[in-house]
Amino acid sequence: MNHRLRTTMMLVATVATGLGHAAEKRDPAAVAVAQHTLEAMGGAKSFEALRTLRFDFVVEREGKEMARIRHVWDRWDGRYRVEGRNKEGKPTLTLFNVQKRGEGRAWVDGKELAGEELKAALERGYGRFINDTYWLLMPAKMLDPGVSLASEGTTTVDGKTYDVVKLTFDGVGMTPQDTYWAYVSKDTGLMERWDMVLTGQDAKDRSTFMWEDWRPIGAVRLSMAKRAVADGTVIRFDNVSGSTDADASSFAAP
Secondary structure, three states: OHHHOOOOOOOOOOOOOOOOOOOOOEOHHHHHHHHHHHHHOOOHHHHHHOOEEEEEEEEEEOOEEEEEEEEEEEOOOOEEEEEEEOOOOOEEEEEEEOOOOOOEEEEEOOEEOOHHHHHHHHHHHHHHHHHHHHHHHOOOOOOOOOEEEEEEEEEEEOOEEEEEEEEEEOOOOOOOOOEEEEEEEOOOOOEEEEEEEOOOOOHHHOEEEEEEEEEEEOOEEEEEEEEEOOOOOEEEEEEEEEEOOOOHHHHOOO
16 A cells, blocks of 8 residues: 555455455454444444445645545445546546446546557556545454454554554455554544555565544544655545435446
């Protein structure tokens, strides 16, 4: 992840219940922390009831907006809409279903794509889904299938005490060699710090994001800002909303 904004996991429509791959290794103490923070975020049932999720994924560096990607996701049937701008500044729109990778439609500057251009656009759209939703929903994804959890006990950083859980992955996602550490506050039950060593990096490259601005979105709570300790880069979420209803109009072709 860090400044490449990558994630490791294929997201599913609902929060997992803890049943998953046979090869997973889960420390009971780590599972208890994951369940505790999920409850602090609203609980599994609240996430399962969240059908239509909207948000803008925004990257800021030195106070300047570097990117803004608009998302709409029907978490029950997999329909997805992602909009942004390409390197030339032209508007892009991609419509697809996360359960049917490689299928869908895409437009650049109002012109519908076909062939290899369409294939590439669909893969980019799918990548945005993987990356951006994970940054929004983590740590509600800690109990997903394929995630191994290990407790690293408690630690105190800058006067705050955290339960620390190490996350590794059992052959899931785009970069399964990534390793994460979730720091769950003893006071709030929320993950307030996230450390990571990404695929191809060494332990010395471990980076930290602070998870801030937790807000209610319907019946769940999500962090609206993730701040990089090293350079102050902020991943911010704007125009976030969730509902239990379907919204077919969002997935209609222009």
